[in-house]
Each structure stands twice: as C-alpha cells, then as structure tokens.
Amino acid sequence: MTLGRRGLLAAVLAATATPAAAAPADPLPSWRDGPARRAILDLIRRTTRPGPGFVPPEARVASFDNDGTLWVEQPMYPEVVFALDRLPAVVAADPSLAERPVVRAALAGDLAAVFAGGAPSLFELVAVTHAGMTEDAFLPLAEAWFRTWRHPRYARPQTALIYQPMIELLRLLRREGFATWIVTGGEQGYVRAVSRSLYDVPVERVVGSDLRAEFRLVEGRAEVLRRPTIAAIDEGPGKALGIARAIGRRPVLAFGNSDGDVEMLQYATSGSGARLGLLLRHDDAAREYAYDRESRIGRLARGLDLAPGAGWVVVSMRQDWRRVFAWEPAAA
Amino acid sequence: MTLGRRGLLAAVLAATATPAAAAPADPLPSWRDGPARRAILDLIRRTTRPGPGFVPPEARVASFDNDGTLWVEQPMYPEVVFALDRLPAVVAADPSLAERPVVRAALAGDLAAVFAGGAPSLFELVAVTHAGMTEDAFLPLAEAWFRTWRHPRYARPQTALIYQPMIELLRLLRREGFATWIVTGGEQGYVRAVSRSLYDVPVERVVGSDLRAEFRLVEGRAEVLRRPTIAAIDEGPGKALGIARAIGRRPVLAFGNSDGDVEMLQYATSGSGARLGLLLRHDDAAREYAYDRESRIGRLARGLDLAPGAGWVVVSMRQDWRRVFAWEPAAA
Numbered sequence: 001m002t003l004g005r006r007g008l009l010a011a012v013l014a015a016t017a018t019p020a021a022a023a024p025a026d027p028l029p030s031w032r033d034g035p036a037r038r039a040i041l042d043l044i045r046r047t048t049r050p051g052p053g054f055v056p057p058e059a060r061v062a063s064f065d066n067d068g069t070l071w072v073e074q075p076m077y078p079e080v081v082f083a084l085d086r087l088p089a090v091v092a093a094d095p096s097l098a099e100r101p102v103v104r105a106a107l108a109g110d111l112a113a114v115f116a117g118g119a120p121s122l123f124e125l126v127a128v129t130h131a132g133m134t135e136d137a138f139l140p141l142a143e144a145w146f147r148t149w150r151h152p153r154y155a156r157p158q159t160a161l162i163y164q165p166m167i168e169l170l171r172l173l174r175r176e177g178f179a180t181w182i183v184t185g186g187e188q189g190y191v192r193a194v195s196r197s198l199y200d201v202p203v204e205r206v207v208g209s210d211l212r213a214e215f216r217l218v219e220g221r222a223e224v225l226r227r228p229t230i231a232a233i234d235e236g237p238g239k240a241l242g243i244a245r246a247i248g249r250r251p252v253l254a255f256g257n258s259d260g261d262v263e264m265l266q267y268a269t270s271g272s273g274a275r276l277g278l279l280l281r282h283d284d285a286a287r288e289y290a291y292d293r294e295s296r297i298g299r300l301a302r303g304l305d306l307a308p309g310a311g312w313v314v315v316s317m318r319q320d321w322r323r324v325f326a327w328e329p330a331a332a
Numbered sequence: 333m334t335l336g337r338r339g340l341l342a343a344v345l346a347a348t349a350t351p352a353a354a355a356p357a358d359p360l361p362s363w364r365d366g367p368a369r370r371a372i373l374d375l376i377r378r379t380t381r382p383g384p385g386f387v388p389p390e391a392r393v394a395s396f397d398n399d400g401t402l403w404v405e406q407p408m409y410p411e412v413v414f415a416l417d418r419l420p421a422v423v424a425a426d427p428s429l430a431e432r433p434v435v436r437a438a439l440a441g442d443l444a445a446v447f448a449g450g451a452p453s454l455f456e457l458v459a460v461t462h463a464g465m466t467e468d469a470f471l472p473l474a475e476a477w478f479r480t481w482r483h484p485r486y487a488r489p490q491t492a493l494i495y496q497p498m499i500e501l502l503r504l505l506r507r508e509g510f511a512t513w514i515v516t517g518g519e520q521g522y523v524r525a526v527s528r529s530l531y532d533v534p535v536e537r538v539v540g541s542d543l544r545a546e547f548r549l550v551e552g553r554a555e556v557l558r559r560p561t562i563a564a565i566d567e568g569p570g571k572a573l574g575i576a577r578a579i580g581r582r583p584v585l586a587f588g589n590s591d592g593d594v595e596m597l598q599y600a601t602s603g604s605g606a607r608l609g610l611l612l613r614h615d616d617a618a619r620e621y622a623y624d625r626e627s628r629i630g631r632l633a634r635g636l637d638l639a640p641g642a643g644w645v646v647v648s649m650r651q652d653w654r655r656v657f658a659w660e661p662a663a664a
Contacts, residue, residue, distance in 0.1 A: 058534055135576050179536075192580055202390055203580035204511075213576060215569035215595055222598035224576040237547035244467050244545060244556040246578060248524055248535035263547055266554035 027172040030165040030323050036315040043276040048176045053274035057177040065256040066184040068298040072161040074289040079186045083129040123230045130187050131228035142193035164326045184208040185235035207246040209234045235260040240267035258298040277312035279303050284318040359504040362497040362655050368647040375608040380508045385606035389509040397588040398516040400630040404493040406621040411518045415461040455562045462519050463560035474525035496658040516540040517567035539578040541566045567592040572599035590630040609644035611635050616650040
C-alpha cells in the first residue's frame with residue numbers, strides 16, 4: 001500500500017522474474033488427469049478468457065458444500081459431534097431441555113433414535129447446543145472445540161481433515177477472479193469459526209443454516225443473542241434460497257457431495273452461459289470412506305440419478321484424487 | 333490477467349506517473365471542515381494506520397442505511413412509489429389482493445390510511461408488489477422503473493438523487509480497505525438493482541428486508557420465486573440481526589439517518605476498539621428537505637436523544653455538506 005514507485009517496480013520485477021512462481025505449472029497437482037479435472041479447467045478457461053463464455057469477475061461465483069465436500073463428514077457430521085459434546089453442559093444450564101425427545105435420546109447415547117427423526121431432529125440438536133449465548137461468545141467456544149477434538153479414525157483434529165484437492169481448487173478459482181462461497185447445511189456460525197483459517201473464505205462468504213436471533217441491550221451493550229430455534233435450514237431447496245438471498249447470483253460452479261446439494265447444483269446449472277455442477281463421490285475406503293446411496297450420513301442417490309441428464313460431473317475420490325489430505329503422500 | 337512482463341511494467345509506470353491521481357489531496361471535497369468530517373477522517377486514520385486502534389483489512393466493515401442516508405427519501409420512500417406504481421398491474425393479475433385493507437387504501441390513493449398501519453402496512457405493500465415472479469425477473473422490472481420515474485421536486489430520476497458527500501465517503505472507505513455494505517429497510521432485490529451502478533456496492537453486500545421465497549423447477553429450470561410475504565424486516569433491531577447474519581462482524585463505522593438505524597449504530601459502536609456511529613440530520617430545506625422528530629418519513633427522534641450519550645456524530649446536511657448532489661455547484 002505504501003510502496004513508492006521504485007518499490008513497486010522492484011516488486012513487479014520480483015513477481016515476474018520467475019513466471020513459474022506466479023502461476024504454478026500445475027494448479028491442481030492433487031488431481032489426476034481425467035474428465036473431472038478437464039471439466040474444471042475447461043470451465044475456468046471458458047469463463048475467464050475472451051470468448052462467448054466469458055463471465056465478468058463480479059459474476060464469478062463458486063459455491064461449495066462443506067460436510068463431505070471440503071472436509072470429512074464420516075463417521076458422524078463433525079457438528080453433531082460438537083453438539084453431543086456440548087449437550088451435557090447445555091442441559092445442566094437449562095434442565096427443561098431434557099424434556100425434548102431428541103435431547104433425551106442423545107443424552108442416552110441412542111444415535112439411532114436421533115437419526116430416526118431425520119434432518120429436523122439433527123437441526124434441533126444443533127439449535128439447542130449452539131444457542132443461549134451471544135454471537136461474539138459462540139465463536140471462541142467453537143474454536144476451542146476444534147482445537148481439542150480428535151477424529152476417531154485419523155487421530156487428528158477435524159481441521160486436518162480437509163481435502164487437499166479442494167483447497168487447490170478454491171485457490172485456483174480465487175486466482176482466476178472467482179469469489180468462493182461455502183453454502184453449508186451446518187449452522188453458519190460453527191462453519192464461520194474456521195472458514196478463514198481452513199479455506200481462506202471470509203465469514204461473510206459462509207451461508208449456512210441459521211438460528212433465530214434476538215437483539216438485546218445487555219448493560220448498555222448491544223448484543224445479538226442466539227435462540228435455540230432454527231430459522232432457515234440451508235439444505236436441499238434451502239441452499240438455492242440461501243444463495244439467492246446472500247449471494248444474489250447463480251453460481252457459475254457448484255460443488256457438493258450429497259442429495260442435500262442437488263438443488264444448489266440445479267440452481268447453478270440452470271443459469272445461462274457456461275456452468276458446472278460437480279458431485280464428489282466417496283468411493284475410497286482405503287484413504288477415506290466409501291458411501292453413497294445407502295448412507296445415513298451424506299446420502300447420494302438422487303444426485304447420482306440426475307447427474308447424467310443434468311450434465312453434472314461425478315468426481316471419484318479414488319480415481320480423480322492423487323491424494324486426499326495434505327499430510328498424505330501423493331499417489332501416482 | 334494476460335499482461336506480459338513488458339505490458340505489466342508499462343501499466344505500473346502509467347499508474348504511478350502521477351501520484352496525485354492515485355490519492356487526491358482532499359478525499360472528501362464535498363464535506364466542509366467540522367466535527368463530522370474530522371471524526372470520519374480520525375476514525376479512518378486510527379483504524380488503518382499502525383497503532384492501538386488498528387483494524388485488519390478483513391474486519392474493516394462499514395454499513396450504510398440507504399433511504400435518507402445515501403439518497404433522497406422525501407416526499408415518499410422511493411420504494412413505496414415503486415410499489416404504488418406497480419399495484420394496479422399486480423391487482424389486475426390477482427384481484428384477490430384487493431381484499432387486503434392496505435391494498436384497498438393504496439389503490440384509493442389514501443396514503444394517510446396506508447401510513448396509519450405503520451411499518452407493517454408499508455412492508456405488506458412492498459411484499460405484494462415485489463413478489464409473484466422469479467428473482468431473475470424482478471431485477472429488470474426494478475431497473476426499468478428507475479429509468480422512467482422522475483422525482484416531483486427535482487424532475488430527475490431517483491438515481492440522480494444520491495448524496496455526493498456519501499459517494500465520496502464510500503470511495504474513501506474502500507480505498508482504505510473497508511468493505512462498504514448497504515443495510516437497508518428496503519427490500520433487498522429492489523436496492524440490489526442499483527447498488528453497483530449508483531454506489532459501486534456489489535449485490536452480495538446489500539442486506540435488506542427479505543421476502544419469503546420458494547424453490548421451484550419450472551420446465552426443468554431451477555427458479556427462486558418471490559412470495560408476497562416479508563420473511564425478515566431489516567429495520568430497527570432487524571438491522572443488527574441482518575448484520576450478524578450476513579456480515580458476521582460488527583461494523584467499525586455505521587451511518588444512518590432515522591430511528592430505524594439506532595440499533596445498527598448501537599451494534600456497531602458496542603464493539604471494542606475504535607468505532608464510529610453517524611446520523612445524517614436533514615436540516616436543509618433549501619437544497620433538500622428539513623425533517624426529523626415529527627416526520628412520517630425517516631423520523632429521527634430517539635436517535636437524536638441517544639446520540640450525545642452514545643458518542644454518535646450528528647451530521648448536519650446544511651452545515652457539513654458543501655454540496656448535496658453531484659449536479660449542484662459546491663457552496664463555500
């Protein structure tokens with residue numbers, strides 16, 4: 001910002017001296033050559049270079065689901081683990097919550113009963129454990145959990161379980177002038193706690209499920225209090241609505257992994273001009289997990305049925321990714 | 333993007349050849365020297381230069397009300413004029429709407445009756461006239477209205493009735509690394525139709541009142557349909573809630589002009605560190621309008637009462653602005 005003319009020239013010379021450093025030879029080193037990688041590079045080329053598919057930078061929007069698309073969601077959505085971890089303290093503070101059937105089932109460790117209620121039950125559990133405090137107070141609480149919890153299989157924090165190929169894709173898109181958004185079924189504040197540090201996505205570009213909130217003056221200080229009720233579920237059709245409300249444009253590229261992402265892909269790829277819908281298929285039990293049509297978590301059935309007709313690209317974790325995590329060696 | 337090294341150097345030389353062009357001597361030429369201007373420049377200096385008040389660029393958020401803060405809202409909120417203009421066509425398409433009392437009053441030209449219902453009546457009028465179409469279809473409709481309607485006093489389109497001092501302030505803030513947001517009681521899509529062309533604010537940085545929406549597949553194409561019901565009123569406490577939801581941070585600077593902006597200012601200035609709340613007082617009947625405590629439109633009473641204790645700066649249009657509109661000659 002305060003570079004003089006001489007300093008600016010020097011910076012330009014340094015930046016252009018080694019073209020390879022400015023634009024790496026391979027922007028997606030963790031992606032194997034194949035239809036998925038080619039579709040991505042082709043979409044970026046068509047929308048950013050002069051030609052009929054050109055999209056002005058302001059309209060370059062890419063939207064990504066989080067659970068199962070940017071990070072591991074098995075064997076249990078991380079946010080539900082967080083909710084279960086918090087539940088005893090929350091119920092101790094407000095014993096009346098234990099009267100809710102889903103809370104009782106969760107406290108008893110009966111996850112089958114929790115899941116039997118479907119998405120509404122999960123969201124109720126999220127609501128009661130993410131509420132009862134101010135917006136400002138929630139953030140450090142979530143951050144603390146991310147520092148302490150370890151994944152049962154990988155023995156690493158959730159923050160280490162982000163997919164390296166997706167990080168490369170986010171970076172490439174931003175370098176090409178795209179705004180990268182996270183459109184998550186998770187509660188917005190929970191994902192915002194880590195969006196910058198994990199994905200380099202600022203909090204205002206995280207659209208998620210939303211708690212009812214209340215404005216209050218607490219000892220003269222204005223606060224926004226989180227209420228234990230879901231105002232909007234950002235899943236399925238809710239993802240398209242969340243995109244229209246928060247982004248105000250159809251994404252040029254949308255990337256998901258489950259049936260809850262179908263409407264986001266439909267909304268993106270129904271737009272005019274070049275568009276790309278992508279679904280990550282978890283078919284890699286060796287490095288991650290293998291699940292789709294029958295899974296309780298991240299079920300992908302309708303999406304697979306619709307993909308061929310809609311022109312969406314199904315990404316195979318096993319075939320399309322040389323590595324899943326940054327800490328793994330890359331395969332050939 | 334595709335500049336070679338030689339082209340990039342040439343561009344840098346051209347951009348740095350006249351330093352004066354990069355940073356104008358006076359970034360706020362339409363503002364007279366005085367407490368308001370000084371408070372603004374002081375806040376920007378403290379938050380952007382090294383020191384105890386420094387705010388990292390990512391947290392530099394400035395939020396602006398629209399009606400009466402960025403553009404003229406008298407003698408009637410422009411959006412209500414738009415709603416009244418659209419009403420006959422909307423009722424012709426759906427005659428059952430005429431059964432709503434506020435619609436009947438508006439059709440009869442009885443604005444006193446419309447206003448007697450307070451904000452809910454106005455928002456109902458907005459809802460029925462902004463709905464019944466897709467998100468994509470609404471935008472050109474609003475744009476067309478902005479091209480044709482002329483203000484009764486100025487005989488200019490609403491788009492010419494933006495305040496030049498505020499345009500300068502928005503530009504200065506952005507140059508200093510602030511993200512400038514519009515937080516409006518108006519319906520979000522209506523303000524988004526002109527936010528980029530008037531204020532250089534992209535659609536995703538407009539937070540406003542929100543219609544219920546519905547996802548639908550129309551002949552295989554995914555659409556978001558606007559429903560004639562308000563989901564969230566972005567006014568009063570709703571502005572603080574809208575900011576928490578959409579921006580996820582307390583603004584460093586918040587600028588409003590009516591009692592509907594009080595909670596936005598409270599939310600901004602309750603944050604830690606350097607903060608600034610500003611209220612524009614319309615006291616300039618010669619160049620614009622003079623109204624505050626008793627006005628039906630843009631009433632400012634509670635705000636004036638709270639300002640001294642809260643440390644908010646009341647900006648006098650008459651004293652603090654050399655000019656109101658870009659097409660006016662500047663006064664001394």
